[in-house]
Amino acid sequence: MSHALKQITRRQLFQQCGVGLGKISLASMLASDLAAGEPLSGLHHPAKAKRVIYLFMAGAPSQLDLFDYKPKLVELEGKPIPPSVIAGQRYAFIQPDAAVLSPRFKFAQHGESGAQVSEVMPHLAGVVDDIAFIRSVHTDQFNHAPAQIFVNTGSGLPGRPAMGSWLTYGLGSEADDLPGFVVLKSGDSLSGGAAMWGNGFLPGEYQGVPFRASGDPILHVATPEGISEPSQRATLDLLAKLNRKRLDTVGIDDIASRIESYEMAYRMQSRAPELMDFSDESDDTLAMYGMARDDAGSFSKNCLLARRLVQRGVRFVQLYHAGWDHHSNVEGGLRGQCKQTDQGCAALLKDLKRLGMLDDTLVVWGGEFGRTPMVEASAALGRTLGRDHHPQAYTMWMAGGGIRPGQTIGQTDELGFHPVEDPVHVHDIQATILHQLGINHERLTFTYAGRAFRLTDVHGHVVKKLVG
Numbered sequence: 001m002s003h004a005l006k007q008i009t010r011r012q013l014f015q016q017c018g019v020g021l022g023k024i025s026l027a028s029m030l031a032s033d034l035a036a037g038e039p040l041s042g043l044h045h046p047a048k049a050k051r052v053i054y055l056f057m058a059g060a061p062s063q064l065d066l067f068d069y070k071p072k073l074v075e076l077e078g079k080p081i082p083p084s085v086i087a088g089q090r091y092a093f094i095q096p097d098a099a100v101l102s103p104r105f106k107f108a109q110h111g112e113s114g115a116q117v118s119e120v121m122p123h124l125a126g127v128v129d130d131i132a133f134i135r136s137v138h139t140d141q142f143n144h145a146p147a148q149i150f151v152n153t154g155s156g157l158p159g160r161p162a163m164g165s166w167l168t169y170g171l172g173s174e175a176d177d178l179p180g181f182v183v184l185k186s187g188d189s190l191s192g193g194a195a196m197w198g199n200g201f202l203p204g205e206y207q208g209v210p211f212r213a214s215g216d217p218i219l220h221v222a223t224p225e226g227i228s229e230p231s232q233r234a235t236l237d238l239l240a241k242l243n244r245k246r247l248d249t250v251g252i253d254d255i256a257s258r259i260e261s262y263e264m265a266y267r268m269q270s271r272a273p274e275l276m277d278f279s280d281e282s283d284d285t286l287a288m289y290g291m292a293r294d295d296a297g298s299f300s301k302n303c304l305l306a307r308r309l310v311q312r313g314v315r316f317v318q319l320y321h322a323g324w325d326h327h328s329n330v331e332g333g334l335r336g337q338c339k340q341t342d343q344g345c346a347a348l349l350k351d352l353k354r355l356g357m358l359d360d361t362l363v364v365w366g367g368e369f370g371r372t373p374m375v376e377a378s379a380a381l382g383r384t385l386g387r388d389h390h391p392q393a394y395t396m397w398m399a400g401g402g403i404r405p406g407q408t409i410g411q412t413d414e415l416g417f418h419p420v421e422d423p424v425h426v427h428d429i430q431a432t433i434l435h436q437l438g439i440n441h442e443r444l445t446f447t448y449a450g451r452a453f454r455l456t457d458v459h460g461h462v463v464k465k466l467v468g
Helices: 010-016 019-037 073-075 142-152 162-171 229-250 254-273 285-290 299-311 328-355 426-435
Strands: 051-058 107-110 115-118 131-137 183-187 209-212 316-322 361-366 370-378 383-390 393-397 407-409 417-421 445-449 451-454
Touching: 051 142, 051 328, 073 361, 107 316, 131 162, 131 417, 131 426, 142 426, 162 316, 183 299, 183 328, 209 299, 254 299, 285 299, 285 328, 299 316, 299 328, 316 328, 328 361, 328 383, 361 426, 383 417
Parallel strands: 051 316, 051 361, 131 407, 183 209, 183 316
Antiparallel strands: 107 115, 131 393, 361 393, 370 383, 445 451
């Protein structure tokens, strides 16, 4: 046996036979449909959404000060939380018997749905009837980096594919000249880092591509000075020829990904700058988002950019806005973050609805966990009137994409500590997102190191109350 043949894996052998990984995945996904005699639609069931915009609030917003009002906390302000409530709990920075901290803001009911929203989110309060709130979300992780990675990839450890990677692997992209999975960032640094949009063990073309908010959207994509288009095209053709020759010899997946990356970069050279040019957006649209034409790096600009991306066929757009980690002065911190994000979130929903896109665009908002009903205060760390990490219960919301709007799902106890009605795990959120795009989360798998992996690991259930 030749040395080259010894290097070929089973996956590479399938490619040599003309059966790519995508075809194997599709065949596996559609096996039961074929047996039932149903047409091969490419989906496990009819999709209600075509694309996802995920507004990830990194750092963990306080649900108790934004969405989940608890009068009992006002009554118990400054008193230790009952021992029966905190038995067996672990915290990052405070003792479990720390004093209760009441909500920092006034709440009111809004819309026909009567959803309760804090006074620091006046713009979101105006669109609550388009939203489904989930107050009973819980997670397995209680520190930022693993919790952020867990929400985005289904595992608390780096190395698994991100949700956007799974979706583009399973469904492909409707955009030929833009990546199927785009990442936009604003605010502070992210604890979870690039592991949150990595492709993991999936082929490289499914990795999330970070876009910059100003200048060239992607570094090193613009044509270098002095290089003509014919010359560049000839160079890429030569590179592709050499790479394909090597691919035909050893069949390594990374080579095919490299070829596609070069071609995608070439196509993006004309598309990406046009995407960042907002001159075709009306003054009314910019005002709705609360931004000026020369804004750079703002969350509102990223919301508008997300709308422009999904208009052009991008499957999954992930907006990361960091800065919600309020171990001290939760009141001041939330005022600042809501001022940066509230108008953009509401404008995105209004804009999608105006364009007739909200029905098939799923918008998701949430962080990695919640915040404690107990106060965090430490003279040594210089912290007062903050809240610690709280994985037991927090709030997320969804809109569009076939989600039933104008409802609040799940309830927590009178202290906002534990879910007492319709608990929803992070894996349930992931399963529901896939479901809305026509995918059964248990059947979208990829075999790696002898095991069939999936986004939801071995857990997860679709939240039926959300989907109809």
